[in-house]
Amino acid sequence: MRPILLSGHERALTQVKYNPDGDIIFSVSKDHVVCAWFSHNGERLGTYHGHQGALWTVDVDPTSSLLATGGADNTMRLWEVKTGKLLKTWEFATSIKRVEFSSDGKLLLGVTEKRSGHLSTIVVYEINPDPAAEQTDEQALRIVCDESKATVAGFSYLSHYIISGHEDGSVSQWDAKTGELLFSTQVHEDDMQITDLQWAPDRTYFITASKDKTAKLVAADSLDVLKSYPTDTPLNSAAITPVKDYVILGGGQAAMDVTTTSARQGKFEARFYHKIFMEEIGRVRGHFGPLNYVAVHPQGLGYCSGGEDGYVRVHHFDKPYFDFMYEVEREQAQAQANL
Amino acid sequence: MAPSYENLPMEDDEFDESQIDFTDLEEQYQVRLDEGLDAFVVIDGLPVVPEDSKAKLIKFVLRKLNSVGKVKDDGVFMPLGDDGKTEGYAFVEYNAPSEAIAAVKQLHGTPLDKRHTMAVNKLTDIDRYGREGRIDEEYHEPHIESFQQTDHLRSWLGDPEGRDQMVMFRGEKVGVFWNNKEEAPEAVVDRENWTESFVQWSPQGTFLTSMHAQGVQLWGGKAWSRQKRFAHPGVNLVDFSPTEKYITTWSHRPLQVDENHPVPSLSLEEDGKNYIIWDIATGKPLRSFTTLDVPSTTDAEGNPVKKKMQWPTFKWSSDDKFVARMIQGQSISIYELPRMNLLDKQAIKIEGVMDFEWAPATPKREGIKTYEQLFCYWTPELGSNPAKVGLMTVPTKEIVRTRNLFNVSDAKLHWQSDAAYVCVKVDRHSKSKKSLATNLEIFRIKEKGVPIEVVDSLKDTVINFAWEPHGNRFVLITTGEIPAQSAVPPKTSVSFFAPEKIKGGAVGNFRHVRTIEKKNSNAIYWSPKGRFVVVATLQSQQSFDLDFWDLSFDKPKEESEKGEKELNANLQLMDTVEHYGVTDIEWDPSGRYVATVASAFRHRMENGYHMYDFRGSLLREEHIDHFKQLIWRPRPPTLLTKEEQAEIRKNLRNYSKIFEEQDLAKKNTANKAVVDARRRMLQEWLAWRESMRQMLEEEGAEIELNAGRVKQDTDDEVEEVEEIVEEIIEETEEVIG
Structure with a gap:
């Protein structure tokens, strides 16, 4: 199906997210505005105004009632999805690079940037799911990353762990109750920043994308690298598709180098790999800048990508996508059916 | 055991430097001080004459000596022996050391008459090499090295599958690989920093040439050991003779060979030269030459035209x-x-x-x-x-x-x-x-x-021309006038020519077969076996197409054209492909495969190579950062006679059956291996997922098991909402009565 081009932003996209039902897409960009869109036709549902700087991150809670955002104006904000009302603003010393709800929506995590004497931190707040309720100012947890700054983080299954990806290519596992560092391992190449960390639906494993041109599938409890997906370009984002065993990787030459090369060389494509066999299956072209984020429909019906070019491209998967199977997968499916 | 820090001798402190015997080092690194004797030469081999003839002899010798420089006044000293006769040698002082060197270079070995040949040496050299103890008084039998079996230099030709090798230079690594069609090439040898600038095969594939600041090295044999080394400091280019007997090396910088800059196997003879022609078997230089200046010409506006050096010269x-x-x-x-x-x-x-x-x-x-x-x-x-x-x-x-x-x-x-x-x-x-x-x-x-x-019959300028190897057809590319200062290169036309068929099998006149117009092509690459040709666009910013042509296409009989005189060609375009950024095209020596390269020597965009078969179907593509060269290893000419070759051609059908079976078997085993690996991966994955699912279940993680969706509490008390929709389709009002 033809992709739907969402051209509501004036500057580079930084993150796009589906709500758990998959009917709404939230997008944030460097133009200070949060947009909500209907995923099936690309119509704009509304915008959330208030941030004073570039936005870096967005997340929606499991009931699609609360929306969290963070940006370069050093604030993390909570909005009511339905009305666009600003519910809460938390202020920090540095900008917020990543926000994420836990799977039950009761905890909200934020990653702060390292700058001017402030170390990078991961903060956690308890959230009252009721939009009308007063939200707390008290941090349930504060983790200081003094080794290497955290760039991305998220809650594992049951909110057991907080997993963070770092600037030096390492991944750390923290106890989400105490904030104690349990384990840390070098997943990507040394000093190659981890640019994204997205969860599998059950949050027992996740995928990381890195500037070292690879994406890795990592188990949440052991931090073992399960699979590795090498590409030929620095990666900004990686997502795991439900239903089909694929991963989608997005990236391209760094934005600052783009003007010196042709669009062809930039490799601004979304790449599909088979999650288990680690083989490239296909690519989707379209953006004329690097892909900054790819998000997958929670029911696996489509995906969308936000690019440095200021566009969100929403794709709905066609039938062949679902029909495609490796021979051994078909065998497996047959065996299951016969049981 | 190699010395390490731990087992260094402890008594270093009491070490007495004066105890060490440095004489060997002193000898080796002896610095020649300016002794003021550089202008002297010693002449030997002169006739022995009585004292009264001495003046006459000196006069005679001086005539020779003054031909290269100016001998100082009274600069000839010819000592007399006890018997009052000259000793057959003389000491000569020139005005300048350079003249003395010239004298040694040019006069040494000049015949004076039938019986006497002049030996001219520098005085300092006599002192250096002829000093007592330097020359052994006794004759020693020269030691002859026992014969050592070396690698067979053509072992690669014995590949049971008849594959061809290629060398690939990417990044700092040079490797020789077997071509495996669709599969990844199989490495034979792969070495870091094997060459400093580029690699080159000898024309029959025996040697791989590596370039270094100090000279050229040849490699070969099964173990890829060094076969020969040719010291030529600053070498830029090499060229082999067609049968690999000789090699020419060239440097833009004249060689500097003298006592202070010794170069192995080179003598003063090579000083100031740019070219050296070597014998490959012995590794010795045969003769050296200087670069000749190409007479500079001027273009229409009087600017000097910089001529490109012709290579090979x-x-x-x-x-x-x-x-x-x-x-x-x-x-x-x-x-x-x-x-x-x-x-x-x-x-x-x-x-x-x-x-x-x-x-x-x-x-x-x-x-x-x-x-x-x-x-x-x-x-x-x-x-x-x-x-x-x-x-x-x-x-x-x-x-x-x-x-x-x-x-x-x-x-x-x-x-x-x-x-x-x-x-x-x-x-x-x-x-x-x-x-x-x-x-x-x-x-x-x-x-x-x-x-x-x-x-x-051509109206335009021909920019490229190529004969069919071992054939009598040719392809050429023409272009119209090139407009000055035009950014877009003009369109080109590709024309095919073939001889007419005449009776008796002789070659008739060359006739135009077909012209393809409005192309961008500028390069012609014939298969080394003839018949097939790739016409390509290289060095272009916009187009990168490659056309694969067959000139002896088997047309069904009824389609063949009538009327026109029959030509020895049947043209067919087999395929057109595109390789972005292509810079080089290489046919393998058997004419089965074509490798196209986007080389980092020319640009940095999508470096790597594509591998096609002769029909133009893509077998393999690989992008490798800093990919520089891919060159097929040439093969020596076949040893089969014409009759044997014809016999093979006749039975080609039988052979190809065997090969096809082999290919199929190979593919099947390869496919099976891939499928098995996938099956294993899938089983491992499913097992791991199952363990995760159990773990979640034990921990009671409902949300996670629901794939992240929050279970709504209202699930058990389902509320049924009945909606009645009434739609009025038509409403008419009528007044009754």
Whole structure:
């Protein structure tokens, strides 16, 4: 199906997210505005105004009632999805690079940037799911990353762990109750920043994308690298598709180098790999800048990508996508059916 | 055991330096101080004369000595022996050390008369090499190394699957690989920093050449060990002779060889030279030459035109018996091998000569039984004399054929690979010198009297021309006028030519077969076995297409055209492909595969290679950062006779059946391995997922098991909402009554 081009932003996209039902897409960009869109036709549902700087991150809670955002104006904000009302603003010393709800929506995590004497931190707040309720100012947890700054983080299954990806290519596992560092391992190449960390639906494993041109599938409890997906370009984002065993990787030459090369060389494509066999299956072209984020429909019906070019491209998967199977997968499916 | 920090001797502190014997080092690194004796030479081998004849002898010797420099007044000292006669030697002082060196270089070994030959050496050298103890008084039998079995240099030809090898240079690594069609090439050897600038095969594939600041090295054999080393500091280019007997090295910097800059295996002879021709078997230099300045010309506006150096400068005859160099506009010097002496002691004067080419094979002219090599040359218009193309035989230096040409602006010489034809591509300008057109003058070498056929039907300039190897067809590319300062290169046309079919199997006149217009193509690559040709666009910013043509396509009978005289060609475009950023195209020596390369030598965009079969179907593509070179390993000429080759061709169907079976079997095992690996991966994955699911279940993680969706509490008390929709389709009001 033809992709739907969402051209509501004036500057580079930084993150796009589906709500758990998959009917709404939230997008944030460097133009200070949060947009909500209907995923099936690309119509704009509304915008959330208030941030004073570039936005870096967005997340929606499991009931699609609360929306969290963070940006370069050093604030993390909570909005009511339905009305666009600003519910809460938390202020920090540095900008917020990543926000994420836990799977039950009761905890909200934020990653702060390292700058001017402030170390990078991961903060956690308890959230009252009721939009009308007063939200707390008290941090349930504060983790200081003094080794290497955290760039991305998220809650594992049951909110057991907080997993963070770092600037030096390492991944750390923290106890989400105490904030104690349990384990840390070098997943990507040394000093190659981890640019994204997205969860599998059950949050027992996740995928990381890195500037070292690879994406890795990592188990949440052991931090073992399960699979590795090498590409030929620095990666900004990686997502795991439900239903089909694929991963989608997005990236391209760094934005600052783009003007010196042709669009062809930039490799601004979304790449599909088979999650288990680690083989490239296909690519989707379209953006004329690097892909900054790819998000997958929670029911696996489509995906969308936000690019440095200021566009969100929403794709709905066609039938062949679902029909495609490796021979051994078909065998497996047959065996299951016969049981 | 290698010395390590722990087991270093402890008594270092009490070490007495004066105890060490440094004499060997002192000798090795002896610095020659300026002793003021550099202007002296010692002359030996003079006749022994009585004292009264001494003055006469000195006068006689001085005449020789003064030919290279100025001997100081009273600079000759000829000591007398006890018997009152001269001793047969003399000491001579020149005005300057440089003159003394010149004397050694030029006068050493000059005969004085029948019995006396002058030996001239520097005084300092006599002291250095002839000092007591330096020369062993006793004769020692030279030690002859026992024979050592070396690797077979052509072992790669014995591959059971008949695959070809290629060398790939990417990043700092050079590796030799077997071509495995669709599969990843199999590494034979892969080494870091094997070469400093580029790699090159010898023409029959025996050696791989690596380039270094100190010189050139040849590698080969199964173990890829070093076979030979040729020290040539600052070497830029190398060129092999066709049968791999000799190698030419060239550096833009003149060599510096003297006592303070010794170079292994080079002598003072090579000082100041740019070219060295070496014997590969011995590793010794045969002769060295300096670069000749190409006479600078000026263009229409009077600016000097920078001429490109011709490479190879020294051109080899096909059998390695002769090597020739042209002095542009004047003459051609031919040297005989292996002695490297100038043929008949003089260069062949050809006034105005612009270019020459040897026949690429030993020519077989009708009625000529004696051995000969041929070369073709051309001269431009000189005064009232027309431009000329000539064919000369060697060693007889006889001109076989010449042809006069008019209005020539440039000419290029193209030999067919069997030396059956030479095509002279003549660019002719009109009288007003405003427009250019190209004529082809084709010399039929093998026919009696070397007849010339002219193709003058071309209206445009031919920018590229190529003969079919071992065949008699050719392809050329023409282009219209190139508008000045135009950013877009003009469109080109590709034309195919073939001879008419005539009775008796002789080759008829060359006829135009077809022209494809509005192309961008500029390069022609024939399969080394003929029949197939790739016409490509290289060095272009916009187009990167490659056309794969078949010139002997088997057309079904009924389709063959009637009427026209039948030509020995049946053209068919097999495929057109595109390789972004392609810079080089390489046919493998068997004519089965084509490798196209986007080399980092030219640009940095999508470096890597594509592998096609001869029909143009893509077998494999690989992107490798900093990919620089891919070169197929050439094969030596076949050892099979013509009859044996014909026999194989006849039974091709049977052979191909076997090969196809082999291919299929190989593919099946490979596929099976891949499928098995996938099956294993899938099973492992499913097992891991199951363990995770159990773990979640035990921990009671409902949300996670629901794939992240929050279970709504209202699930158990389902609320049924009944909605009645009433739709009014039509409403009419009627007044009753």
